[in-house]
Amino acid sequence: MPKVRTRYAPSPTGFPHAGNIRTALFNWLFARSQGGDFILRIEDTDIQRRVEGAVEDILGSLSWLNLLWDEGPYFQSERLSYYQEAARKLVEEGHAYPCYCSPQRLKELREEQVKRREPPGYDRRCRYYSWEERGKFEGTTPVIRFKVPLSGEIQFRDLIYGEVSLKCDTIDDFIILKSDGYPTYHLASVVDDHLMGITHVLRAEEWLSSTPRHLLLYEALGYSPPAFAHLPMILSPDKGKLSKRTGAPGVAELWRKGYLPEAVVNFLALLGWAFDDKTEIFSMDELIARFSLEGVSLNPAVFNLQKLTWMNGLYLRKKSPEEFARLLLSFLDRDLSSSVRRPLDPDYVAQVAPLIQERMRTLGEAAEATSFFFMLEVNFDPSLLKKSLPLLKMQTTLKVALENLELLSSFDTSSLEKLLRPLAESLNLKAGDLFQLLRLALTGRTASPPLFQTMEVLGKERCLHRIERAIMTIEQNVPSL
RNA sequence: GGCGCAUUCGUCUAGUGGCCAAGGACACCUCCCUCUCAAGGAGGAGAUCACCGGUUCGAAUCCGGUAUGCGCUACCA
Secondary structure, three states, X not given: OOOOEEEEOOOOOOOOEHHHHHHHHHHHHHXXXXXXXXXXXXXXXXXXXXXXXXXXXXXXXXXXXXXXXXXXXXXXXXXXXXXXXXXXXXXXXXOEEEEOOOHHHHHHHHHHHHHOOOOOOXXXXXXXXXXXXXXXXXXXXXXXXXXXXXXXXXEEEEOOOEEEEEEHHHOOOOEEEOOOOOEOHHHHHHHHHHHOOOOEEEEEHHHHHHHHHHHHHHHHHOOOOOEEEXXXXXXXXXXXXXXXXXXXXXXXXXXXXXXXXXXXXXXXXOOOEOOOOOOOOOOHHHHHHHOOHHHEOOOOEEOOHHHHHHHHHHHHHHOOHHHHHHHHHHHHHHHOOOOOOOOOOHHHHHHHHHHHHHHOOOHHHHHHHHHHHHOOOOOOOHHHOOOOOOXXXXXXXXXXXXXXXXXXXXXXXXXXHHHHHHHHHHOOOOHHHXXXXXXXXXXXXXXXXXXXXXHHHHOHHHHHHHHHHHHHHHHHHOOOO
């Protein structure tokens, strides 16, 4: 058995999204699981649609997810002579022919066909020209079209979809070489897959219907074809094709939003593949060990961001405290309001980190979740409290708390608890009510990490200051007090 | 229009003729834990397995048809 070689062959016409990268993942996993090689090839044969920065984005996305390639990237635009040579050979051997029809004529032809409710397709006008007739077109650069057999049937066995067949008379003479000298996908991918020794072509299901053409090309070129495995598409929540417009984030965007690469990989692996009826958390190594084409589903999958978000929370909680603090620091530095002084103190961030590690689903939520730790002051708005006390009671409560807190020598979690629980009782308040009041004064919110831990991290000085501010706020609201 | 492929809870899926009056996960609801929010734990609701026929003692699983969805049908990939 020859060594398995797979490839990921994106075209740089946009930034990779979940669907594209899932194809890369499956190719990568299959190669790794078989001890094979994973090759990266950039299919940049459409100079019109080329997008600036797309190649960098593709490379960056793969690297971020740790889907490293063993060979490449190869660029098809640098390999034109191979395709041109193949096309020349096909023409010479009667498998292909130059076509001089103008784009204008093809357009009209198609419109005609649609109007007459005929299947659109090239009418093969140039297929039968003699050499003399071709001479008439001296000066115009033709395209090269493949001579598809007029009858017969192509059958092949897809590793995922099983037996697939297509009658030749439903395939028109497709273009293999454009007039600008660039190949179309069909020719380029066949030539390259052969030249690069690709053994397994794993690509999106949208290519399934084109595979018979490719098989025809392999045969005419005298190549033996690789195995094909088409992967189910990934759909947008609206069940349409995945695209930015319909809410499918690009890979780069996932990183910006604070998703972890290992979570993205794990989640993507589950889109169209399953190991069993229970397991769904897999490390990269487990994925490699378990991945198989048999586990690939036949149905298109809808990209479900909610589940990714849940899974990301899981991975975030799995991080070591140090690693999590490091990540947190970089996201806070980026996202915290500019009014917060930089550079951020890494030690302080490391103290904040454990308080929110299990409360976050994406790093993108970090700044919002922790801003009160970093702001100079917070707003005290008593109306936020569910069980509101009379303002007067609030004020006296805060004052008593302040006095007691001032006297506290060690401002740590357990000392704070030892002080505040009894204090609630002596003030004739439920502990929860006191704590909520303090929480609001200290954080400006009704939800935060546990109060005493939050206070310890905030530190005595900040806490006292914020309680004083809250007391003042009440006074300003009720001047007659 | 033609051709191809698919069709199990809202979503991702398990299931390859009896173990399935269909299992797991996300989301949702309830309860427990609890100073709030999370996390965690325990429950709940949610799928006549697209539909109709057939094969079989027996079908989500096999076959045929219909419907629906998606894809291909470009000098795009």
